[in-house]
Amino acid sequence: MVMNSLPLAPTCCGGIEFRWGERTYVMGILNLTPDSFSGDGLGGDVETALVRARRFVADGADIIDIGGESTRPGSEPVPVDEELRRVIPAVERLAGELSVPLSIDTYRSAVAGRAVEAGARMINDVWGLRRDPELARVAAETGVPLVLVSNQRDRSCRDIIAGVISDLRWSTALAMQAGVDEANIIIDPGVGFGKTVEQNLEIIRRLAELKALGRPVLMGASRKFILGRSPDQRLEGTAAAVAIGIAHGADMVRVHDVGPMVRVCRMSDAVIRGRRVGD
Numbered sequence: 480m481v482m483n484s485l486p487l488a489p490t491c492c493g494g495i496e497f498r499w500g501e502r503t504y505v506m507g508i509l510n511l512t513p514d515s516f517s518g519d520g521l522g523g524d525v526e527t528a529l530v531r532a533r534r535f536v537a538d539g540a541d542i543i544d545i546g547g548e549s550t551r552p553g554s555e556p557v558p559v560d561e562e563l564r565r566v567i568p569a570v571e572r573l574a575g576e577l578s579v580p581l582s583i584d585t586y587r588s589a590v591a592g593r594a595v596e597a598g599a600r601m602i603n604d605v606w607g608l609r610r611d612p613e614l615a616r617v618a619a620e621t622g623v624p625l626v627l628v629s630n631q632r633d634r635s636c637r638d639i640i641a642g643v644i645s646d647l648r649w650s651t652a653l654a655m656q657a658g659v660d661e662a663n664i665i666i667d668p669g670v671g672f673g674k675t676v677e678q679n680l681e682i683i684r685r686l687a688e689l690k691a692l693g694r695p696v697l698m699g700a701s702r703k704f705i706l707g708r709s710p711d712q713r714l715e716g717t718a719a720a721v722a723i724g725i726a727h728g729a730d731m732v733r734v735h736d737v738g739p740m741v742r743v744c745r746m747s748d749a750v751i752r753g754r755r756v757g758d
Contacts, residue, residue: 488662503730506544508546511545529569542581619659647694671700696730697731726750
């Protein structure tokens, strides 16, 4: 079990403080796409999104991540206007209804800027600023936390841990050059995103090595193909990945099945961080 050698400064997000190292935070996934790989896409249905988000909050989610473009292997990019049509009404509605902050899952600065105006309080960039470096400026000017993901879909990497660390160092440096506060940067090794099954398993197994970057680590292995053939048979695999990830230093986990994974996190925190079960 590996914990931070030095405590990290808290990250403020929409009036909530993420106090890294005290417990594992849970990010609930809200897909406003018609073609999500996990079979949970809502296709821009705001009312259904609100119902699901309320359930996530009741189940213990600390933040809700809203996305309007599928990241499944082989998916095609959607036009900016279509992504905005899917996500902005939901962000506007949910921001006024929920007690937890919202994150916008996008790599486009235009979408990120509009979403923050609408009420999002975190930006989750699955391309780590490689597709649209202007997104860093949006995060800097609005003062919201920024998740930087290591994505290998456009290049191969033989030494996956070295590649991920190099990738995240580059993204972090670019974000800070744009004026993003270091305390607002969260890193994600990008389970999936162009990596092989073996590389994904190695990332989870060696997650602690990312602590060398001195930033909180988000892990998103939920329902991904490495866990089984069918998305509806990946709950147990997700639970195992979450527990092992926490043991190796994950500070936040991004999940579809919020209720069960909150319980996994609480038990893992009891073992690893010495918290009481249920805290």
